[in-house]
Amino acid sequence: MPLTVRDLLAIPSLRLELAAGRAGLGNVVEAAHASEMLRPAAWLEGAEVVMTTGLLLAAQDDRDAWAQYAADVAHGGAAALVLGLGRLLPLQDVPSALAEAAETLGLPLLTAPERTPFVAVTKAVFGARAAEERRLLERTLRTQRRLTAATASGDGLDALLRAWQQATGTAVVVCDVLGRLLGAAGAEGTAALAEAAGILDAVALRGLRGSADGDLPSGRVQVQPLGASRLRGFVLLLGAGNAESRLLGSVLVSLLSVELERRHLADEPQRRRRAQLLAQLFTPELPPARARSLLTAAGVRSTAIRAVAVGTGERPGEQPDELAADLAMAAPGGLARVAGGCVELVVGDGVDVEEILRRFAPGRPAGIGPAVAPQHAALSLRQAHALLPTSTELGRPVTTAEAGSVRLLLRLGSPALLSAFADTVLAPLDAQDPAAALGETLRVWLETNGSWAETSKLLGVHRHTVQSRIERIAQLTGRRMDRIEDRVDLWLALQARESAPVLPDSAPSGAP
Numbered sequence: 001m002p003l004t005v006r007d008l009l010a011i012p013s014l015r016l017e018l019a020a021g022r023a024g025l026g027n028v029v030e031a032a033h034a035s036e037m038l039r040p041a042a043w044l045e046g047a048e049v050v051m052t053t054g055l056l057l058a059a060q061d062d063r064d065a066w067a068q069y070a071a072d073v074a075h076g077g078a079a080a081l082v083l084g085l086g087r088l089l090p091l092q093d094v095p096s097a098l099a100e101a102a103e104t105l106g107l108p109l110l111t112a113p114e115r116t117p118f119v120a121v122t123k124a125v126f127g128a129r130a131a132e133e134r135r136l137l138e139r140t141l142r143t144q145r146r147l148t149a150a151t152a153s154g155d156g157l158d159a160l161l162r163a164w165q166q167a168t169g170t171a172v173v174v175c176d177v178l179g180r181l182l183g184a185a186g187a188e189g190t191a192a193l194a195e196a197a198g199i200l201d202a203v204a205l206r207g208l209r210g211s212a213d214g215d216l217p218s219g220r221v222q223v224q225p226l227g228a229s230r231l232r233g234f235v236l237l238l239g240a241g242n243a244e245s246r247l248l249g250s251v252l253v254s255l256l257s258v259e260l261e262r263r264h265l266a267d268e269p270q271r272r273r274r275a276q277l278l279a280q281l282f283t284p285e286l287p288p289a290r291a292r293s294l295l296t297a298a299g300v301r302s303t304a305i306r307a308v309a310v311g312t313g314e315r316p317g318e319q320p321d322e323l324a325a326d327l328a329m330a331a332p333g334g335l336a337r338v339a340g341g342c343v344e345l346v347v348g349d350g351v352d353v354e355e356i357l358r359r360f361a362p363g364r365p366a367g368i369g370p371a372v373a374p375q376h377a378a379l380s381l382r383q384a385h386a387l388l389p390t391s392t393e394l395g396r397p398v399t400t401a402e403a404g405s406v407r408l409l410l411r412l413g414s415p416a417l418l419s420a421f422a423d424t425v426l427a428p429l430d431a432q433d434p435a436a437a438l439g440e441t442l443r444v445w446l447e448t449n450g451s452w453a454e455t456s457k458l459l460g461v462h463r464h465t466v467q468s469r470i471e472r473i474a475q476l477t478g479r480r481m482d483r484i485e486d487r488v489d490l491w492l493a494l495q496a497r498e499s500a501p502v503l504p505d506s507a508p509s510g511a512p
Contacts (some may be wrong), residue, residue, distance in 0.1 A: 003029045003128040005080045005108045008049065011124055016082065016110045020099040023106040026081040032125040034118045038069060041076030049125060051082040051118045054098075060089035062098035069111075070101035081107055082121060086114025143167040144251050151255045160259065162253055171238040174256060177204065177231055178330060182260075183477035187238050192218070199223050200234055204359070207231045224253050230322055232260035264325070271328055274298060275337035280308075280348060282378045291374035300333035303347030304371040307381035310343040310357065311388050312366040326360040342385070346377055351411045357397050365391035368399040425493035428476035438476075439494070441469040450481070 006025040009016050018025075030047035037043070044050070050073050057065055073081050083092055094111060102109035112121065146163050161172050162185050171186030173193060179200055181189045193200070195216040203210040203223050208231055213222050222237040235256050235380065237249065280286075281294045295305065306424045310327070312320040320338045327345050328336035336345035343361075347353055349371040357366050367387025369380030385401050391398040423430075429438050441459060445466065448454040456463040470481060479486035 002132060003125065005029060005049075005110075007128065008080070008121075008124065009108075009110060014121060015113050015116050016121075018096045019083070019109045019111050020102040021080075021106055021108040023402055024080065024108040027108065027406055028077045029125055030129065031124040032118075034122070038065075039072050040128050043075035044073075044078055045137045046077030047079050048077075049082055049121065050076075050078045051078045051084065051112070051121060053084040053089050054095075056092050057095075063095075066095050066097040067101040070098055070107060074105040074107045078107070080110055082110045082118070084112045084114070084116075084118065089114060143248055147248070147251060147255055151259060154291060157183040157256075157259055158185075160255060164248075165264055168248065168334055172252070173238065174226070174233060174238040175200070176233045176260075176329070177326075179234075182233060192216070192221070192236055192238060196221055196223065196236055203234060203387055204231070219425065222249075224249070226253060226257045226260050228257055228261050230319075230326075232257065232264060252340070264292075267325075271325060271334070271336075274328065274334050275324075278335045278337050278344070278349075281335070281346060281374070282344075282381055284378045286375045286377070287375065290374045291377065295333070297372050298333040298335050300335070300348050301344075302350060303373070304349040304378060304379070305346050306349060306353070306371045307369040307377055308345050308347065308357075309367045309369075309381065309384040309388060310345075310361050312338075312341060312343060323361060323364075327356065330356045330360055342388070344381060344384075354397055363395070365389075366397040367391055368397055370400040379404045419497075420498040422493045425477065425489055426497065428478075438469055438473055441466060442473050442490060443494050446487060446494070450487075 004025065008014070008029055009018060010472045028047055029049055031045075032049040032051065033044070034051040035043065036052055036075055038056055040050055040052075046416050057069055070081070083091065083094060083098070085093065094109070099109060101107075112118070118286070146167055147160060149163075151160050157174060161174065164170070164172055169186075171184075171192075173184040173187055173189045174182045175189075176182055179193055181193055183189070183476060184192070191327035191367060192365075195218060196214070198220065199212050199214045200223060203225060206225075208225050208227055208229075211222070211224050213220070216220075216238075219239050224235050224237075225231055226233045228236055233256075234354070235253060271428075277298055278446050281291060282315060294416055295302070298379065299332050310323070320343060324336045324338050324343045324345075327343060328334040331345055331347045333347070335347075338344075347356075353368050356390035365388050366388075368385075369382075369384035372380045377506060387398045387400065426439065431443075433439060444458050445451075445455045448458070451465050452466055455466045459466065473479075473490075477490070481487065503510065
């Protein structure tokens with residue numbers, strides 16, 4: 001237990017006596033400081049015993065000065081005030097104004113006789129502090145041995161968490177990287193994880209380098225990442241904690257990391273079995289019944305699935321097997337494998353693949369194949385692989401749905417190239433059509449597949465006006481509107497202008 005003013009008063013050799021401020025006897029004492037300053041608060045850090053003979057104050061003989069002095073000491077966070085009294089000292093009795101002020105402030109006012117030097121009080125305080133720290137260290141070492149024994153007992157995570165909570169009184173919750181509960185002691189784990197979801201996400205962004213404290217509706221929480229070389233999960237310590245739990249926090253994190261690494265290694269045979277199952281699923285011309293049987297064995301109930309290919313690249317310290325294990329854990333069914341320099345996986349059609357990739361494969365090229373019947377998994381995989389070059393160019397995952405669009409192809413071009421192409425084709429219109437009426441008519445006419453009536457209706461102009469404008473566009477651009485090649489050029493130019501930002505000093509030719 002920490003040293004308090006009451007404990008200090010009970011040390012016989014100091015011969016201290018209480019003069020006022022009994023309400024503060026439970027104040028914790030962390031240091032002792034002798035000072036004859038009139039305003040010592042600026043030099044205090046809190047929890048000190050301030051010792052004085054009242055040398056300067058006694059000379060003033062002013063009641064208000066004593067009251068102001070007591071207030072200054074209290075506001076500085078002092079645990080107590082010790083006043084030295086004696087025949088050869090400035091004061092032989094406690095000034096009534098000082099006693100009254102100390103009582104009002106709840107500041108313990110102790111008196112020390114002349115034969116008790118202030119240094120004896122200082123030695124007593126620091127001796128008691130050293131003894132407490134020694135006891136804390138001994139308790140911590142005993143608790144550490146208990147935690148290590150619990151880890152080595154083979155009883156798993158629950159035994160370790162129970163040993164921690166019983167030894168420190170601090171509630172603890174452990175979850176995996178997806179925030180799924182693995183174990184808890186002293187708290188309702190699911191509720192705690194729900195409250196701390198935002199903090200967990202913030203720590204996850206920094207991986208093993210992250211940690212955070214926060215206030216939940218149920219109290220204070222500290223979140224630490226778990227894992228040796230790769231993030232495996234998180235530990236939540238609930239409540240303010242005590243000195244012992246703070247000292248042992250790093251020990252708990254280390255032991256939990258070992259436990260989660262052990263679990264990861266124990267799951268390796270299961271991951272290999274699922275990788276073999278996935279290889280069978282990617283067999284061309286797989287019978288539908290066999291495909292459904294393979295998915296059922298993996299726990300995937302979807303009637304449609306999609307394949308995903310993730311490039312592993314050649315980054316320093318690259319670990320394709322670890323990436324595959326992460327994706328297998330995150331994807332329902334755990335169907336993932338390393339093949340041909342990529343990680344391949346299969347997920348049900350309803351799974352948010354892009355969120356999984358954002359969390360576990362950030363910055364990596366990834367192709368997401370189309371949703372297909374289970375027997376066509378190989379087809380979805382081929383298309384996923386075909387999207388990897390495009391994903392590399394764009395710097396993000398790409399799906400087959402967008403890969404077939406002209407807009408995606410346009411995004412692969414540089415802004416300068418797209419602007420140049422659009423300006424070359426549309427420059428004659430820019431010069432003659434400052435209000436952009438011709439350009440808008442051309443866009444609507446092309447999008448309605450050359451329908452005069454529909455274009456007229458959408459633009460709110462007469463059909464003859466539409467025909468006149470299209471003829472004018474053909475005349476200005478030199479394009480024949482009955483030729484598919486010319487229509488495609490004009491439409492691509494319009495799309496390119498929408499896709500590419502206008503560059504400085506690259507205004508369309510002929511524009512005012």
